Amino acid sequence: DAGITQSPRHKVTETGTPVTLRCHQTENHRYMYWYRQDPGHGLRLIHYSYGVKDTDKGEVSDGYSVSRSKTEDFLLTLESATSSQTSVYFCAIRAPLAQTGGYTFGSGTRLTVV
Amino acid sequence: GESVGLHLPTLSVQEGDNSIINCAYSNSASDYFIWYKQESGKGPQFIIDIRSNMDKRQGQRVTVLLNKTVKHLSLQIAATQPGDSAVYFCAEITLGNQAGTALIFGKGTTLSVSS
Numbered sequence: 001d002a003g004i005t006q007s008p009r010h011k012v013t014e015t016g017t018p019v020t021l022r023c024h025q026t027e028n029h030r031y032m033y034w035y036r037q038d039p040g041h042g043l044r045l046i047h048y049s050y051g052v053k054d055t056d057k058g059e060v061s062d063g064y065s066v067s068r069s070k071t072e073d074f075l076l077t078l079e080s081a082t083s084s085q086t087s088v089y090f091c092a093i094r095a096p097l098a099q100t101g102g103y104t105f106g107s108g109t110r111l112t113v114v
Numbered sequence: 115g116e117s118v119g120l121h122l123p124t125l126s127v128q129e130g131d132n133s134i135i136n137c138a139y140s141n142s143a144s145d146y147f148i149w150y151k152q153e154s155g156k157g158p159q160f161i162i163d164i165r166s167n168m169d170k171r172q173g174q175r176v177t178v179l180l181n182k183t184v185k186h187l188s189l190q191i192a193a194t195q196p197g198d199s200a201v202y203f204c205a206e207i208t209l210g211n212q213a214g215t216a217l218i219f220g221k222g223t224t225l226s227v228s229s
Contacts, residue, residue, distance in 0.1 A: 031215070033216055033217075035219075040221060041221060042203055042219040042220050042221040042222050043158070043203070043217075043219040044219070045216050045217075045218070048216055058216065090157050090158075092157075092217075094215065103160065103217060105157030105158050105159070106157050107155070107156055107157055108155075108156070108157055
């Protein structure tokens, strides 16, 4: 989607290894979000950020950490990947003053932990 | 806890039919309800939203109905086309909540349109 990119698009990693997913935006939006999507669960919020160095936990934050050192980048880290973290990860940004239509999602990162 | 969910995981229709996708929610404090469409390999895309003080809202070929009495909303797609085939999610948002106004999603309904 325009203005937001996720990398990598696909990754296979081994259990116990650290993994970092990157979300990059060119819109200069304040709010950024990380979701995971699993069959039967829809999208669930992992962490979110409301500014540089300002982050907080979402519904399923255990096992994940995030960092936001620049407005444009929001990183999601799995310190020690587990098989239960196999999922598709989506990043989203929210335009200011927008109520509902201002969310834009990236194309996702498919992570497989073996 | 609060949740947003959909009644049926799959819906199959013929091209040209009208489709109705349902969603039940539990958070009576939600400010908006939103419908998203997700095509294979892509992120969710905004379709239409409805504020909690409204009963109905229409867009291009889509209508969302909100029944606050039974905490139910639906997405109606008129003259369904093969390009409408996707997974549809309802989501809710509570303005000013702790999670930075994050969207809370339901589980999704897969719409399959056959021609």
